[in-house]
Amino acid sequence: MVLFGTEASIVEVTNKVLRQAGPRGHILNVGHGVAQGTPEEAVKLFCHLAHESGSLFGTAGTKQAVGATA
Numbered sequence: 001m002v003l004f005g006t007e008a009s010i011v012e013v014t015n016k017v018l019r020q021a022g023p024r025g026h027i028l029n030v031g032h033g034v035a036q037g038t039p040e041e042a043v044k045l046f047c048h049l050a051h052e053s054g055s056l057f058g059t060a061g062t063k064q065a066v067g068a069t070a
Contacts, residue, residue, distance in 0.1 A: 010049075011045070014046060028050045
C-alpha cells in the first residue's frame, strides 16, 4: 500500500507507474479507494504528482522526475 510509505517511496512508485504508462492521457487512481487511516498528506502528494504528471515527460517527451513539493 504505497500511500502508507514514505514521501520518497510515494514519489518513486508514482513516477514509475507514470513512466510505464507513457506520455499519452491516462487516468491515475488509487484503485478501490483510499483506505481508512491513510495519511492525508500522502493522498495530497499522490494527487499533486498526478496533476503534475505532464511534466514527467517534458515538452520533448523526455523522461524527468516529478518533484514531491508544489
